[in-house]
Amino acid sequence: MQRKLVIALPVLVVVLIGAFQIFSGEKRPDDANMASLRQQAARRRAAALEAEQRAKTDLALLAMQGRGQELPEYLVSEIDREGNFWFVGKADSAAGVQIPFAPGKLPLPPADIEPLHPNPGFLGAEACRDCHADKYESFIHTAHHRTTRLASPDEVAGSFEDGSNRMNTKYPNVFFTMDQRGNDLFQSVHFFDWGFEVPFHIVIGSSKMAESYLYWHGDQLFQMNCTHLTDRDEWINSPGFIDGDAIYARPIRSGCLDCHVTYVDYRKSANHYTPKSMILGISCERCHGPGKEHVDYHVANPEVKESRHMKVPSKLSRQAQMDVCGQCHTTKKAPIDEQAFRFRPGDKLSDHYETIPGKEEALNSVHTSNQVGRLSLSQCFQKSEMGCVECHDPHRNERGNLKLFSKRCLECHQQEHCGMNEQLGNRLSDNCIDCHMPVRASETLQVETGNGNIFPPLRDHFIRVDQQATDEWLQQSSR
Template identity: 55%
Template sequence: MPKSPAVLLAFAILMLVGGYLWYGLTKPNDDVDLNALVKRQSQRESLREIEGLIGGLSINQIDELARQGRGQSLPSTLISRPMPDTNTWFVGRERHDVGVEIPFKPGHVPTSPPDLDPIHQNPGFLGAQACRECHESIYQSFIQTAHHRTSRKATPDNIAGSFETPDNELFTRDPEVWFEMIRRDQKSFQRVRFFDWMFEVPIDITVGSNLLGESYLYWHGDKLYQLHASYLTESDVWANSPGYVDGDAVFSRGIHTACLECHATYIDARQDDEHFTPGSLILGVSCERCHGPGKDHVDFHKANPTSDQGYQITVPSNLTRDQQMQVCGQCHTGVKPLLDPLGFKFRPGDRLEDHYELTASSSGANGVHTSNQMERLSQSRCFTETSMACVDCHNPHQNDRGRLDVFSKRCLECHEVSHCGAADRVGEGIEGNCIDCHMPRRATENMSIETASGDVFPPLRDHYIRVDDEATSEFLKTR
């Protein structure tokens, strides 16, 4: 019996739809070009920006709001609510598993740090600049070190990541959530695109010496918070900060005194360990964290310029080896709770256990904030059978980063090249790199960064000195 034209048309449509469904279900996953999707999304967003369709406002209008200390209002397509028992707001969208966490109300911007009087008296910390007048050559060398650069004002010269399109962009697994690093009026910001809403957070402080990368902090009132996007040195890209989930936009990770103890010389903590007197912050881990607060020393020598007495200052080389190691152990024994939450009480010559809650060994947890470098070194025969200390390899007054030949030369002050089991295979030049075989750099699960295309595991240098067969084999393949 002949079918009617309507029945035939319906049958054809069903076959067409079924064909598309079958193709979609059976198409190989490796046909998906993630980079092309990201590029197309970037182009689409750029068009939206040009057309002024971001939340109904143009970029110029949003910039003007920011200059007025205001933010873009939250669109009706998004939901927001304060999170219980915190000062944090959550912003999200129905049926989506990504979200925003911010410590300021949506539609607003972070408030500038207030001008507050200190609650506690500064115990005498001045910063490295105070040492310059009498120690110019050491000062000029020291300010290039990782210690001094572990926190600094986030001026354009102190941010390594690009602010030029497209290298200033950080895309996530969700095409509706991405970040731009922008500058306006000589100030740097991380701009967040979250569906049809956009907000900005200032970059106030750079933390990290850029060995692996940099992270960034911003002030909101008298509190400091970490920004979501960080910079990775080796790949020269912006990435999610360590521990952050790809696809979210989190700006509510608070900074506590324990964080600043290893990234600053001093700050006045107010009623607890997360509210500060902003004007008291002395950035960088300066001379005084190894030599003690310098005010009395500086005052004495200004009043007695001809005196060669090292008045009221500690010379670490005069301490015992254990005391020297304790100075380094303030930061190089991993994260430790403070016994006094206000912090900055340790003085050279003190015992760590008098100021920190020391926990069980974390020597295997080789992450930026978990690596117990002091304990790893103490397991080495170089340490147990000699009187060596950290400063036998590391000159705290100069930047030797990456100079494997310099560190290897220090190894050869005690060792002979001919005693190396790989000397015959490596041949001439072996003395230029003892480090990669005996203190290998390796990736670890304790240090991972989420990206849209998978996790990244930056390699870290292990401070346990030994004969490592795997590292030696890897090194020999490069010869």
């Protein structure tokens, strides 16, 4: 997906330049093309008119707040062939803007529409609270639960304070500011003397590494240009975005939500959804199956103490367990026919997702470190019945507790069997992890920023003897 975007964006720039040539009359189409060009122009006019009508309420609001900004004459704009996106640029600059709403307008509020399809029974973690309070209370602190949530001043990690709320690009005339009015948050684009703002609606990413942000435009969901990097407490370009462009038209496809929300009603390609159907966070039900039948049954039959209509991954075969986590932690590709949220515990992953043959062992997938594929290469995995829950309790946030994880290694291993035991003695036992599952930054996970590129570090699940990691460990601990 990363690679596709990197290819897609230069194409965008080419499209943009092409558009300017037509715009400025430099490229004269021959007669044979005129008919189709006229048709295209008519389609574009119709799309522009429709967008304008849809945006009327926004305009009124803008005017009221004095935020409307007509496009100045020295900037040029063009609509893409399908009438979905506007490009804005300046003849003597490579910087560009791509937005799904007309220049001078703002995104539409989330569409208040009814779902196209019935919800297959997903309820969200809240629905489990009454009867599984212990699980619920610890679960809400996990990265799974927090991976998507509504944007609010408390939930966005980056700064909105004057001075640190600005993201520069390589062009001095193109920058972004993060602005707050009451509880509403905005990314404001400053493009030469022109600009506009886009509201933060949804935070994606628990922010252990980074948070990115999504916004609604009617029934369409888009990613915002600026992402927040946790480590450096810095605003950066979203992964795959080109520094110096302001891109607010990257559609959030169903595959992206399949891994980051519990459920949403998908209307049509590429990014049309029913906003109010969305259940944020990855809830219990992505591992246990939709909860409605189970909850209805136990509410109606409080005397029954055995569970009905609910699946527990650890009672499935190991392959089936791996497939549950593999919905989101492998190199699998997009959901077949874009139909996300169809997988149920016990199903085969390949019945729901296209796979990439030969990539099972890859170090990375999307922006994860392909834990299923990498773990499968390990002797630990091949010579035992180990699954993911041997080390991870999905109901708790245990991140950073390497001592606890090391204890789990010692369920199967004895410290004495480690070749370093003689040299290090009890210093081993607190941290088997950094030597045998080191954190590695990968060149395929590249994020462009104004001050160079960033490679998010992720833990390698191929458990093995790693001399380089050992040397690093020894160096660090002698300091």
